Structures are given as structure tokens and as C-alpha cells.
Amino acid sequence: xxxVTQLGSHVSVSEGALVLLRCNYSSSVPPYLFWYVQYPNxxxxxLLKYTSAATLVKGINGFEAEFxxxxxxxxxxxxxAHMSDAAEYFCAVSSSGGYNKLIFGAGTRLAVHP
Amino acid sequence: xxxxxxxxxxxxxxxxEKVFLECVQDMDHENMFWYRQDPxxxxxxxxxxxxxxxxxxxxxxxxxxxxxxxxxxxxxxLESASTNQTSMYLCASSxxxxxxxxxxxxxxxxxxxxx
Numbered sequence: 001x002x003x004v005t006q007l008g009s010h011v012s013v014s015e016g017a018l019v020l021l022r023c024n025y026s027s028s029v030p031p032y033l034f035w036y037v038q039y040p041n042x043x044x045x046x047l048l049k050y051t052s053a054a055t056l057v058k059g060i061n062g063f064e065a066e067f068x069x070x071x072x073x074x075x076x077x078x079x080x081a082h083m084s085d086a087a088e089y090f091c092a093v094s095s096s097g098g099y100n101k102l103i104f105g106a107g108t109r110l111a112v113h114p
Numbered sequence: 115x116x117x118x119x120x121x122x123x124x125x126x127x128x129x130x131e132k133v134f135l136e137c138v139q140d141m142d143h144e145n146m147f148w149y150r151q152d153p154x155x156x157x158x159x160x161x162x163x164x165x166x167x168x169x170x171x172x173x174x175x176x177x178x179x180x181x182x183x184x185x186x187x188x189x190x191x192l193e194s195a196s197t198n199q200t201s202m203y204l205c206a207s208s209x210x211x212x213x214x215x216x217x218x219x220x221x222x223x224x225x226x227x228x229x
Contacts, residue, residue: 009154032215043118043204043220044157051215090156099164100145100208100216101172104156 002027002093004105012111019078021108023065023091026072032094033074034102035065039087047089050074061085086112117141118221120205126227133192135224137205144210146188147218148172148180151202163188195228202226 007022025031032051036044048059055067061084065076074091088109095101121136139146145164149157149172159172161180169180177199181189188207192199203224208216 036220041222043222044206044218045220046217049215049217094215099162099170100210100218101147101159101162102157102218104149104158106154106156 002031002095002103004091004093004103006089006091006105006108008108009106010109010111012113013081014113015083016080019063019076019081019085019110021076021089021091021110023074023076023105024072025074025091025093027093027096029096033065033067034092034094035059035063035074035076036090036092036104037087038090038107044090047076081110081112083112083114086110118205118207118219120203120221120224122224123222124225124227126229127192127195128229129196131192131195131228133195133226133228135190135192135203135205135226137188137190137207137221138186139188139207139219140186141207141209141219142185143207143219144185145208145216145218146182147206147208148178148188148190149204149206150174151204151223157204160190195226197228200226200228 003026034049035047091105092102147162148160163182179191205221206218208218
């Protein structure tokens with residue numbers, strides 16, 4: 001069975017600081033991994049996804065994530081936080097049950113301070 | 115751009131009422147999904163559909179049913195609303211049935227309060 005653990009329900013950084021949001025997964029099959037972002041009062045939108053083509057994945061708004069099989073991790077990073085990055089971030093793994101089902105982590109709320 | 119719309123942003127209902135949440139997508143997607151989002155629990159799949167009139171239970175289907183009579187529309191039904199169904203409900207769609215890497219596109223959500 002697949003599962004996702006996001007370490008830290010709340011992360012706070014200063015504007016211009018490094019953003020690091022942690023995601024560890026468990027999967028019995030080679031995983032496909034996703035990061036979605038939810039801005040206030042909006043639905044989720046895709047930031048980036050890992051589909052086994054390359055371990056370092058670049059997404060929108062300067063975010064990137066690295067797939068590390070040995071650590072079962074897919075952490076999200078951004079070198080320099082911007083105020084507009086304040087949002088909730090969800091890591092997800094494809095379910096082995098097919099049909100493009102996803103299993104989501106609990107989410108990490110990112111706050112960015114001036 | 116893909117657009118997924120949900121019939122209401124906010125909804126307040128009474129315990130025992132029958133509640134309909136509607137979702138429409140405009141990109142001819144085969145897959146459609148209903149999730150509920152609760153603080154600290156992330157998104158949990160209620161039901162999904164991979165074709166018209168086809169539906170499958172997700173992880174938390176109890177107390178819910180769904181209907182998909184047309185490809186673009188997927189409805190979530192609470193037969194008899196209860197207070198523990200107070201939540202944010204998100205609809206999503208994706209392109210190809212069985213495509214494990216397909217992006218899911220989400221609607222803005224419906225915040226349902228059951229009194």
C-alpha cells in the first residue's frame with residue numbers, strides 16, 4: 001500500500017530564505033510523485049511531478065524537488081522565498097490501484113515573513 | 115486552460131437534508147474525483163469515476179453516493195447530511211483513464227457546513 005508523510009504541518013521562513021518542505025513516501029511499486037499547491041480560497045494546482053524520467057524535477061514558480069529512492073523522499077525546495085509563496089503544499093503518490101488515483105499527505109502550510 | 119467548476123463555494127445545510135454538490139469540467143476528461151479536505155488529514159478520496167455511469171468507491175465512501183450521467187458532470191450526493199460531513203469538498207478531473215502520471219485539475223472547492 002502507498003502512503004505519504006509530510007514532516008511539519010507548519011513551516012515559517014523569512015522572505016528570501018530557503019524553502020524546504022519534506023515528503024517521504026512508502027510504495028510497493030515504483031512511485032510517481034507529485035507536489036500540489038493550494039493558495040487561500042482556491043483549489044489545488046500542480047507544482048511538479050516525478051515520472052521516473054529525471055530525479056531532479058523543476059516546477060513552476062522556481063520550485064524543484066529531488067527524488068531519492070534510497071531515502072524514499074521527494075522534498076520540495078525553493079532557493080529564495082517570496083511572500084506570494086505562502087500557501088498549503090501537498091505531496092502525493094500515485095496509487096497502485098490505477099485510474100490515476102492519488103494518495104495525499106496531510107499538507108504543510110508555508111508562512112513567509114517580511 | 116482546463117476549467118473545473120463547482121456549483122457552490124459555500125453551503126449551509128441542516129442535519130438530515132439531502133445535499134447535492136455538482137462539478138463540471140470542460141476538457142473532455144475521462145476521470146473525475148471527489149475528495150474531502152480536513153485540517154491535518156489532507157485530501158481523502160470519496161469516489162471516483164473513469165467513464166460515464168461508471169463509479170468506484172474511494173477510501174471514505176460511507177454516507178456518500180455519486181452520479182455521472184454525462185462525461186463533463188460528476189455529482190456528489192449526501193443522502194442524509196450529518197455534522198461530521200462538515201468539510202471542504204474538492205472535485206478534480208484528469209485526462210486518461212489508467213494514466214498514472216496524469217495531472218489532476220481541481221475545482222475551487224465547496225465549503226459545506228452541516229448544522
